[in-house]
Amino acid sequence: MVDVFKSLNKAQKEAVSYVEGPSIVLAGAGSGKTRVLVHKVLNLIENHDVDPKSILMITFTNKAAKEMKDRISKVRGGKKSLGYIGTFHSFCSMLLRRDGEHIGVPHDFTIYDDGDQQQLLKQIIKKVGSKYSPRYFSGRISEAKNQLVAPDRYLDVFTHYKAANIAQIYFAYQKGLDDNSALDFDDLLMKVVELFRLHSEVLNKYADKYQHLLVDEFQDTNVAQYVLASKLSQKNKNVTVVGDFAQSIYSWRGADIRNLEKFSEDFKDAKIINLEQNYRSTQNILNFAYDVISENQTHPVLKLFTDQAPGEEITIREADDAEDEASYIVSTIEEIVHESSYKDIAVL
Numbered sequence: 001m002v003d004v005f006k007s008l009n010k011a012q013k014e015a016v017s018y019v020e021g022p023s024i025v026l027a028g029a030g031s032g033k034t035r036v037l038v039h040k041v042l043n044l045i046e047n048h049d050v051d052p053k054s055i056l057m058i059t060f061t062n063k064a065a066k067e068m069k070d071r072i073s074k075v076r077g078g079k080k081s082l083g084y085i086g087t088f089h090s091f092c093s094m095l096l097r098r099d100g101e102h103i104g105v106p107h108d109f110t111i112y113d114d115g116d117q118q119q120l121l122k123q124i125i126k127k128v129g130s131k132y133s134p135r136y137f138s139g140r141i142s143e144a145k146n147q148l149v150a151p152d153r154y155l156d157v158f159t160h161y162k163a164a165n166i167a168q169i170y171f172a173y174q175k176g177l178d179d180n181s182a183l184d185f186d187d188l189l190m191k192v193v194e195l196f197r198l199h200s201e202v203l204n205k206y207a208d209k210y211q212h213l214l215v216d217e218f219q220d221t222n223v224a225q226y227v228l229a230s231k232l233s234q235k236n237k238n239v240t241v242v243g244d245f246a247q248s249i250y251s252w253r254g255a256d257i258r259n260l261e262k263f264s265e266d267f268k269d270a271k272i273i274n275l276e277q278n279y280r281s282t283q284n285i286l287n288f289a290y291d292v293i294s295e296n297q298t299h300p301v302l303k304l305f306t307d308q309a310p311g312e313e314i315t316i317r318e319a320d321d322a323e324d325e326a327s328y329i330v331s332t333i334e335e336i337v338h339e340s341s342y343k344d345i346a347v348l
Helices: 008-018 034-048 061-077 088-103 114-128 136-144 153-157 162-178 184-199 200-209 223-233 259-266 285-292 322-336
Strands: 025-028 055-059 084-087 110-112 183-184 214-215 239-243 271-275
Touching: 008 239, 008 271, 025 034, 025 259, 034 055, 034 214, 034 239, 055 061, 061 084, 084 088, 084 110, 084 184, 084 214, 088 184, 088 200, 088 223, 110 114, 114 136, 114 162, 114 183, 136 184, 136 223, 153 162, 153 200, 162 183, 162 214, 183 184, 184 200, 184 223, 200 223, 223 239, 239 259
Parallel strands: 025 239, 025 271, 055 084, 055 214, 110 183, 214 239
Antiparallel strands: none
16 A cells, blocks of 8 residues: 655645645645645545545646646556546636537637737727737736626726727627637636536536545636636535745736635635745745745745755845846856856856
8 A cells, every 4th residue: 555644744744634624735835735735636545545536636737737647647556547637727628628518618619829819809909999909908808707707797897997998809809709619718717617607517517526626826826716616616625725825926817816815714614734844945045035025914924944954145246237247147157166067056
C-alpha cells in the first residue's frame, strides 16, 4: 500500500487527511501545495476506497494539470483510471459537448481564440462605428462574462458613460458567435453556469459523478468560476480549495481575491489549514517578503518559515537611472561568476 503521508510535514498531513467536508488550504509560496493536492487524491483512493473517477481536480494551467496527472499515475504504478484533472475551461468544454444542447449549444461548437474574437469585433465596429479598438471591447465583454452578465443585462449592471456603446457591441458580438456556432473562452464558463441553473438534473448528474472536488489557485478565480465550483460541491460538500491571498495575480482579467473569504462564508463549517513551511527560499528572503506583505491589512498574511540556513541578507540599491541600473547589474554578475555560474543567476 502507498504511504500517502510519507515525507509530509504536520500541516500537510492535516490537509491531506481531511477528506470529508469543505476545507480551505492557505498555502504560502513554496509550501508544497501541489504535493498536498496530489497526496490528498492518493489518500482518497488508497485509504478511503474512493472511486478515482469520482474525483475532479481543477487547475489553472494545462502544465499544472499534466504534472499532477503524471505524479498521481507514477505513484499508482501507471494506473490510468483517474478522475478528471484539467482547467476550468477544458472541463467546461467537455461538459458542453456532452450536455450543451439543453441550452442550445451544439455539441460540435467552435471555440474562438483571441484572433477570431478580434476579427469578429473589427467587423462589428466597422458596421456600427466606434472610436474604440476591438481589444478594448473584448476586454469589457470578458469583464462582463466573468461576472455572468449577459448582453441584455449589461446596462443594468454597468452605468458608466461608455456602457451603451459597449452593450451595443456586446449584443452584436454575441449574435456573431451564435451565427457561427461558436463560443469564446469566457462563454465556456458562463454557459455551464447557465446550464446548471436552468437544468438541475444536469447539475445533479455531475455532482453525483464528481463527489470530491479540489480547486487549485483559488485566489485567482473569477465570479463565474466561483459559482461553478460552488454549484458542483453544494450537494456533497467534499470540496478543497487551495490558495493564498498574497499570490493573486489575475485581478486584471476578473479574478476576485474575495472568493477565498466568500468560500468560508458559504461553507461555514470549512476547515482552514495553513501551510507555512517554505521549501524554496531562505529565512532572510521570507522575513523580507513578510515585512512588505504584512503592511496589507485587508486579508490574513501567512508567516512563512524554513528549516534552511538564513542565507544572505537582502540588499537594496537605488540607481540614478536605467543605464546606471544596468551597469550595476552587469558588474554584479561579473563578480558572482568568478565563484559561481551564470545558471545560478536570475534577473527579473
